[in-house]
Amino acid sequence: MAIKMKRIVVPGEDLAEVEEFIEGENTYQEGEKVRSAVVGFATYDSKSHEVKVVPDKRVKVFEIGTKVIGQVVASRKTRILVNIAPIECNDERIVLPKTKATLFVSKIADRFVKEISEEYKIGDIIVAEIDDIKPYGLYLRTNKPNLGVLKAFCSRCRSPLHYNNAKLLCKKCGSIEHRKISSEYSIRD
């Protein structure tokens, strides 16, 4: 079986054109696109022309210390807002709705953070831990080596950034960017 590539994807993410790949496990078709239904790793089988997503087992129900994956949707002076992707509870296949969470500047990294915009940008996919649960919402932390950006996009041309030599590089336009990246950053070469 020829597998093209494994990459981390979130629900709704565009995986392929319907003409190139057919929908496999944990994917669905929308118009001309095959999209992911879960957070997980997309795998492409070039022989059967099937794309499927293997759910990421690191994602569990919300409690303090739980690891979650989300997308940065807004950036303020002292905090960012993250859309936590709908997640499955263990193996019970209960899909939790999309939830917003807050990450304060003081919980981003174990060092002085001058500008939030140099750590996270809108559209970045991050892995974080639930730091606190309050009636108003969820609060996150990313001040550990394994937490931070899993997948970032070029702020000039929106291409996914490659991690190479401790830098994030856009192979399309050459832009070099900085982020608080996770040790599990998805695209390395």
Ligand SMILES: [Zn+2]
């Ligand atoms: Zn670029």
